[in-house]
Amino acid sequence: MIHFYHVTKKFDRYSTALHDVTFHIEKGEFIFLTGPSGAGKSTLLKLILRQMRPSEGQIVVNGRNLNAMRRSQLPYFRREIGMVFQDFKLIERMTVFENLSFILTVLNVPPKEHKRRAYQTLRAVNLHHKLNSYPLQLSGGEQQRVAIARALINDPLVLIADEPTGNLDPELAQEIVQIFAEANLRGSTVLLATHDRDLVQGTGRRSIVLEHGQLTEERPATPARPPREGAVFGMR
Numbered sequence: 001m002i003h004f005y006h007v008t009k010k011f012d013r014y015s016t017a018l019h020d021v022t023f024h025i026e027k028g029e030f031i032f033l034t035g036p037s038g039a040g041k042s043t044l045l046k047l048i049l050r051q052m053r054p055s056e057g058q059i060v061v062n063g064r065n066l067n068a069m070r071r072s073q074l075p076y077f078r079r080e081i082g083m084v085f086q087d088f089k090l091i092e093r094m095t096v097f098e099n100l101s102f103i104l105t106v107l108n109v110p111p112k113e114h115k116r117r118a119y120q121t122l123r124a125v126n127l128h129h130k131l132n133s134y135p136l137q138l139s140g141g142e143q144q145r146v147a148i149a150r151a152l153i154n155d156p157l158v159l160i161a162d163e164p165t166g167n168l169d170p171e172l173a174q175e176i177v178q179i180f181a182e183a184n185l186r187g188s189t190v191l192l193a194t195h196d197r198d199l200v201q202g203t204g205r206r207s208i209v210l211e212h213g214q215l216t217e218e219r220p221a222t223p224a225r226p227p228r229e230g231a232v233f234g235m236r
Contacts, residue, residue, distance in 0.1 A: 001027040001158065001189045002048060007057035009043055009213075017043040018213045021057075025191060030184040032200045033193040035210035041193040044210070045162050048191070049081060050074055062157055079107060082151030082188070084161040088143045090135040096122070096146050097131045103150055121149045125179055141172040148179055152188075159188040165199060173199055 002025040009018040018040045025031050033041050046052050047059055050066045059066045062080060069077065090099050100118040101111075109117065122128040125145040135143055144164060151159060161180065165173035177192070177199065184190045194200065200207050209217040 001025055001029070001062060002191065003058075003060040004044075005058040005060075007047065007054045007059060009040075009047065009052070010055040016213055018047075018054075018210075021210075021213075021215045023208055023215060023218065025189060027189055028184070028187070030181065030190040030205050031192070032203075032205055032207040033191055033210065034197055034200055034207050035195065037195055039195075039210040040213040041195075041210055042162055043213075045083075045160055045191070045193060048158075048160060049078065049083065079154060080157045082154065082156035082159045084144075084148050084151045084159070084164045086163040086166045088135070088147045090143060090146060090150075092135050095132050095134055096127070096138075099135070099146065100150055100153055103153055107154055117153055118149075121153045122146075124152065124182065125149045141168055141175070144168065144172075144176060145179065148176070148183075152183055155186070156188055159183055159190045161190075161192045163194055164192065165194060165196065170198075177203065 004021050004023050007018055007021045008016065010016045021044070033044065035041055043052070047054055047066075048061060050069060053067065061077075064077060091102065094102065097115070097118050100121065101114040104114050104117060105111075119128055119131065122131060125148055127142060127145050127149065130138060130142065130146075135146065138146065144167075148161075148164070151161075159180065165176050168176065173196070180190050180192055204222050206221040207219045208215060209219070
């Protein structure tokens with residue numbers, strides 16, 4: 001699904017964001033991309049979205065070589081990818097429904113389908129009762145769940161998140177990770193970038209570790225620890 005072959009990204013002769021990175025993510029996997037701030041995680045995600053090109057190496061996403069992709073093909077390619085940002089990027093003057101409807105309009109979904117699709121997607125993140133609220137009326141955790149709903153609304157083949165729990169407390173962070181796990185069960189390949197290694201521990205998920213732009217470690221998937229008593233798994 002996502003393949004990096006000896007990828008290097010240089011911004012200038014003195015600044016190398018990624019150096020000789022090779023890894024593979026198979027269809028249906030849920031992978032954590034970890035490493036400290038400044039390790040190159042955001043650059044790697046931008047390369048997957050083809051927001052920038054590598055200086056060296058090849059990137060293949062869902063069978064498409066991004067180096068050979070024409071600009072005219074990018075909108076269609078990006079429709080297959082859901083992206084979640086740490087800072088939400090919701091439009092404050094629009095309601096939750098309008099934020100999701102705007103994306104559906106861009107995706108050429110018929111207007112009569114908007115409310116049904118928005119409601120169903122918001123149910124998946126337990127926010128269907130906030131359909132007519134504005135972003136500033138929501139808590140930080142609720143705004144992040146709306147941002148995730150926006151990324152999920154087109155059933156993306158690939159779901160990418162850049163530090164989606166960075167501004168949340170540990171309990172809310174675990175709820176957000178569970179939403180991604182549920183999306184993964186529905187068929188999306190998930191790549192979640194975080195500098196919080198505590199968030200990764202115990203999930204049983206495979207992780208890729210970046211440090212100073214280099215892939216320093218790949219940790220295989222392991223059996224997850226059993227959930228603690230009273231933990232909530234599933235938000236529907």
